[in-house]
Amino acid sequence: MKGVLETRELHSPALESNPLGDPSRRALRVYLPPGYSAGDQRYPTVYFLHAFSNSGATWTNVSAFGLSALDRLDALIEAGTIPPVIGVFPDGWTSLGGSQWINSDAIGRYRDYVAKDVVGFVDRTYRTLPKALSRAVVGHSSGGYGAMVMGRYHPELFSHLGSHSGDAYFEYCYMPDLPKAAGALLKAGGVEAWYQDFKRRSRETKPRGDDFTVINILAMAAAYSPKKGEPLGVELPFDLNTARLKLDVWNRWLVHDPVRFVPKFLDAFRKQKSVFIDCGTRDEFNLRWGARMLADELKASGTELCHEEFEDSHSGVTYRFERSLGFLVPRMARE
């Protein structure tokens, strides 16, 4: 690595007393480009939102033969393919595996955590260009979803969005997993019983094959349809006995579907200077289609948009950050 990766710790007021009891002190990984320490230049900043079941620490995982997103960011800058930027890698891990980077009564205020606490800390601590035109937010999967969330709520903070294989069109990305989750919950004897057993086996051995599907649906319910007094504080969008959809709950989910909220908040998205959206043609969560719908909506908004498809599946596509950074970073204001 030619740049430097620092790990700092910040306290997040937004996460204080979060309902899951997850920490409000969080590690923050920050990438400083080559030359940062030697000069006094200010830099644009790219915020990287991680995927569900990942954390801030996942960005530094190494893998067989492949390069991480961090490696690629560093190499792009080193090679001069993109101008230097600061990279910020907030930790959004929760006991349920994630937060969709929104404010939820069942998980916590992770949108505020990023938009207020992390951005504030970074601008106070590093030589950033502290304005929307010089900030991008990018991510993959739930992180790509999070980028759209920031576009909706915080155009005053971010003028550049990159969404890789982001959750969208919930009929295709979540609904096929509802009956699978229902089967596991029925077998376990309900949400609480399943969750306790899941925690136990994750600790004693490891999660089982279908656990990811179930915890993902539970976490989405915690994000989109929290309900006080229910197990885990969530209301599921289906009946536990027959798996029949509860349309009132499902409609609470749809409010959070980018395919639905982008058209409603088009004024916010019009403020974006550049938006990058992509998805693999073999994405197992069918996110290709939501990406196409979003691209159609955003084209209508007049935003400068890059929409790409590529021949791959959902996972292991960190190499795609080269495309989003290659498109967004040159469009970020550098002074």
Added chain:
Amino acid sequence: MKGVLETRELHSPALESNPLGDPSRRALRVYLPPGYSAGDQRYPTVYFLHAFSNSGATWTNVSAFGLSALDRLDALIEAGTIPPVIGVFPDGWTSLGGSQWINSDAIGRYRDYVAKDVVGFVDRTYRTLPKALSRAVVGHSSGGYGAMVMGRYHPELFSHLGSHSGDAYFEYCYMPDLPKAAGALLKAGGVEAWYQDFKRRSRETKPRGDDFTVINILAMAAAYSPKKGEPLGVELPFDLNTARLKLDVWNRWLVHDPVRFVPKFLDAFRKQKSVFIDCGTRDEFNLRWGARMLADELKASGTELCHEEFEDSHSGVTYRFERSLGFLVPRMARE
């Protein structure tokens, strides 16, 4: 085999000039129980409706080590587990792989074919007990769906229904396949191009891995949302470019969902003397849940119902006919 299997041919007025140009002369396989030829007794009759992509001839396929439904019917009677019945195996093959055993403008009048032509032929030709109380209709998958169709439209013909892993709750059994079908159609360049290529490769070599999903969705559209002038005479429930659901078309599908039509035609289903419903807990089409919903509705109707779940997947479950026949046949009127 202790009984005898005859193959007859019948002409079906209902299938004349069907839109796919499929034959209106059809082979009819009929199982006559041991003792049939020697006596003059009349027998109850069980109609077996085959699954999608099967045909009347599929019932006599042999497989490694396992027993066919026909073998099992014969063995049950031979062993005295159930009293002797005539078994009827109509051929519902179509160029699209099936018909859902309904009358459709894009496929043909396969419900009429069974209810009028086949039943009429059988009652004219064999020593049946020609009344509803002595007729059962059973099937697996689309054949199980077909049994529910007969229950809806023809309580005057059938008083006993058996539905194994039958299509139900379309949000779970079909919707997950819509984005997959959309991907294949997009790649092929549309419905007509895909279909021609599918026919070509089936003839020259064999269908590909995802072909079944696509032809299944096309056939369901032909059954549930036919539209004159469109390729294959069908209207798809999604946009070909973004795969976005077309709710008006999707709602045409839902009209045919047993979970929807059973409650609306509860008077018809109340006339049933016995109904058997089952599904595997690992059914890949999530049919377990539709079966549970149907069981709830039918319980409300007061019908004598047997609802079972078993540890298996969707395919290769012909052994389950032992359960439906064991429940239904003893309840059929024998005089």
Added chain:
Amino acid sequence: MKGVLETRELHSPALESNPLGDPSRRALRVYLPPGYSAGDQRYPTVYFLHAFSNSGATWTNVSAFGLSALDRLDALIEAGTIPPVIGVFPDGWTSLGGSQWINSDAIGRYRDYVAKDVVGFVDRTYRTLPKALSRAVVGHSSGGYGAMVMGRYHPELFSHLGSHSGDAYFEYCYMPDLPKAAGALLKAGGVEAWYQDFKRRSRETKPRGDDFTVINILAMAAAYSPKKGEPLGVELPFDLNTARLKLDVWNRWLVHDPVRFVPKFLDAFRKQKSVFIDCGTRDEFNLRWGARMLADELKASGTELCHEEFEDSHSGVTYRFERSLGFLVPRMARE
């Protein structure tokens, strides 16, 4: 079908008192080409040897959208692509799923059954050209293996061989399955216990996922390393506790490997007029490599050879018979 398929029954002296107690009366399916009944012409004859776990009846199984080998034979003749032949489909089913078409003390004398009883019956019953130059033997998988067996032992009967994805190079086609079989046998508590439970569940429900692997290895042991007094009359090539190879037993297997016996019996194979060998590049049993080795050996023998590879896996490749028939049949003597 333009030709006619007859089902006859023959008694096989070779199969009398076979050790598994399987029937010595067998159905024999015979395809007679268009024009057979009207004329007095004599025809070359192609013998089709079926695969492991199949039977004579499997040839007439119908499948979704695809064509069977029988359909393809009929269509090739009808279209004039190949001249008319008689097709013979012997039934080699055994309680263990097959015989490799050899004479084995644990299974029976299935090579003799074909070479003596079936060929004799066919030549007595039909207007064949009763000589080697007018006889071909073809098959897929264990049937392709069987064709090589006939080439080794019966060049006086067959001058044309077609082996599709035939068993060869046992290190690659069988050895990877030995540890898998060992695991299942260990779990079940031995060969006899496994076999009884396998029979029971096949009858009551259906074989399990890994059953095919186990029964295949047991059947191969019955073919290649029979041993009186052992369970099922077989000696396994591995220790039941550690799965360590027993080289003396394994060497008994290798004697039956075409890659080994073809070079030793090259004089027999030199008598062949034409040999067709193919295999898919994605064959799960790695048979591609054995096919390559055999092709090398046979090229050295001077036989007229066609060796092909194609992009497909092991199963569902009946369309390949078009290639073997297209090569072999025009080379068969027609008078």
Added chain:
Amino acid sequence: MKGVLETRELHSPALESNPLGDPSRRALRVYLPPGYSAGDQRYPTVYFLHAFSNSGATWTNVSAFGLSALDRLDALIEAGTIPPVIGVFPDGWTSLGGSQWINSDAIGRYRDYVAKDVVGFVDRTYRTLPKALSRAVVGHSSGGYGAMVMGRYHPELFSHLGSHSGDAYFEYCYMPDLPKAAGALLKAGGVEAWYQDFKRRSRETKPRGDDFTVINILAMAAAYSPKKGEPLGVELPFDLNTARLKLDVWNRWLVHDPVRFVPKFLDAFRKQKSVFIDCGTRDEFNLRWGARMLADELKASGTELCHEEFEDSHSGVTYRFERSLGFLVPRMARE
């Protein structure tokens, strides 16, 4: 974490001028138990050898919901389940993905690197008990293999071995992958062409589905059958055109099979104070059987042995280190 993880850097004379040009300066992760910094106690030391395609850095990868080996080591000590030890995590990454922790002319002297350079550095740098009775070496997969290598060559350094799912009985763990590797190499046009393309796609996007199998076989050839002047400096144990085994090369592999070398070096293994061996019953590399054979041999040696099987597959079994550490660490000399 209650203990402390340090990352140090050491220069390895053994790795200088290694044939792959991989670095001879290596990061070394060292776990110091709670209380280390406050006292002057000396501790036993456990060396952890990583698996193929991993590196020293992989030990600190975080994963969804599960615990790493490092977390588990820390928790065991914190809970008092095992007495405190120093943990050492050498980096054995190579351009080919690993080294089997042996000295190879095609990869480098990774056994010497561990046995001389790492052990020397650790004993110089930390308050270890610098003797065999207080050293254990454990690992998973190729790391478990590496533990057996240390047992063979360095009983003067290590008296405690732990091998989880270690490579053994090469007929079952490697041979099934030879034809698969052969297919990929044939398609690519040879070893060098495949390797260059593999490197390119790993850098540009990511490895493909079957790449792991191929690079694994190439790396094993580099470890077991190096040959100067050949592509990558390796001799493959099969012909590139037919995949036929080259027995002379294969025999070079077998020399390195623990099932073969443990009986030959039984005197060395007799010096072990405790040996732990396990494997999952569903191990995809069939390592269960090699483990059984090794357990039989070691039982014969009189070593104190714990041999376990567990219901799981090859990967994601870091939780098993709780079993090996629980068995070995209490048996290590603490003074």
